[in-house]
Amino acid sequence: MKRLFFAFVIVNLLILGNLFADEVVLDDPAGDDNGPGTYIYPTDPVYKKGSFDITKLEIKEKGEDVEFKLTVNAKIEDPWNSKSWPQGGNGFSIQMAFVFIDTDHKEGSGEEDGLPGLNIKFEKESFYEKVVILSPQSKARINDEIKLKAEKFRDKIVIPKKTFVQGRSIVAVVGKKELGGFSPKWGFQAVMQSNEGYPDKKDFLTRKVNEYEGPHRFGGGSDYDCDPHIIDMLVSPAKGGKDETDKQHEILKKFKCDPDPSKWEIVRIPMVYR
Numbered sequence: 001m002k003r004l005f006f007a008f009v010i011v012n013l014l015i016l017g018n019l020f021a022d023e024v025v026l027d028d029p030a031g032d033d034n035g036p037g038t039y040i041y042p043t044d045p046v047y048k049k050g051s052f053d054i055t056k057l058e059i060k061e062k063g064e065d066v067e068f069k070l071t072v073n074a075k076i077e078d079p080w081n082s083k084s085w086p087q088g089g090n091g092f093s094i095q096m097a098f099v100f101i102d103t104d105h106k107e108g109s110g111e112e113d114g115l116p117g118l119n120i121k122f123e124k125e126s127f128y129e130k131v132v133i134l135s136p137q138s139k140a141r142i143n144d145e146i147k148l149k150a151e152k153f154r155d156k157i158v159i160p161k162k163t164f165v166q167g168r169s170i171v172a173v174v175g176k177k178e179l180g181g182f183s184p185k186w187g188f189q190a191v192m193q194s195n196e197g198y199p200d201k202k203d204f205l206t207r208k209v210n211e212y213e214g215p216h217r218f219g220g221g222s223d224y225d226c227d228p229h230i231i232d233m234l235v236s237p238a239k240g241g242k243d244e245t246d247k248q249h250e251i252l253k254k255f256k257c258d259p260d261p262s263k264w265e266i267v268r269i270p271m272v273y274r
């Protein structure tokens with residue numbers, strides 16, 4: 001009897017333990033993988049329908065780690081065989097995503113500018129403290145890119161311990177220490193890009209959005225670097241409703257282009273807070 005009682009207590013503790021492990025689940029509607037509503041995928045057949053369409057971001061505390069699981073609306077493939085790349089890749093090829101995190105939700109506190117090549121800024125209440133990179137590239141390649149193009153962001157960038165694929169999801173495991181802890185009350189924003197192995201000299205492994213799509217270029221934007229180079233993002237309340245598609249389009253349309261770069265206006269994007 002006593003033994004049975006202890007088994008009962010242990011089972012309950014395990015259940016409670018799981019309840020107390022923090023988790024955030026954010027949904028995104030399908031079919032809004034067109035940025036401000038106009039973007040078109042590159043024409044090469046590797047860019048399969050739905051590959052850049054975020055449907056869910058799950059963030060789970062797991063002991064000393066935090067797991068970021070980003071799901072898209074297509075099976076994730078590795079058409080360029082990333083594991084054969086010079087420094088070895090993570091088993092996918094065309095996607096790259098960034099999870100920006102606002103840990104203090106204080107106006108004006110943190111970094112305002114998105115990483116080079118994204119052409120985005122954050123709203124004043126949502127400047128970020130950390131950004132987790134979900135990339136098929138090796139840690140060595142990402143570190144090389146930081147050195148070349150993103151020194152200013154070095155203390156914000158978090159390269160996962162490991163990144164791998166599970167069906168339609170990219171999973172990244174990050175040390176909690178590197179995030180400075182974990183709280184489900186933090187603000188999160190996942191933006192979808194495409195991994196470009198031969199990026200422009202200022203772009204952080206990102207693929208460009210131009211006026212017209214090409215084999216390896218998104219279309220429906222501008223040839224100047226004034227349009228947001230993100231294909232999909234999260235919007236509050238992150239429940240996956242149709243209203244979130246409209247809101248995303250509205251936010252990402254607010255850029256201005258001009259032959260004179262001093263007249264450009266870059267979009268400002270929000271975070272999602274639970």
Ligand SMILES: [Ca+2]
Binds near residue numbers: 030053
């Ligand atoms: Ca989506």
Ligand SMILES: [Ca+2]
Binds near residue numbers: 102103105111126127
């Ligand atoms: Ca902040």
Ligand SMILES: [Ca+2]
Binds near residue numbers: 028029054233
């Ligand atoms: Ca979206």
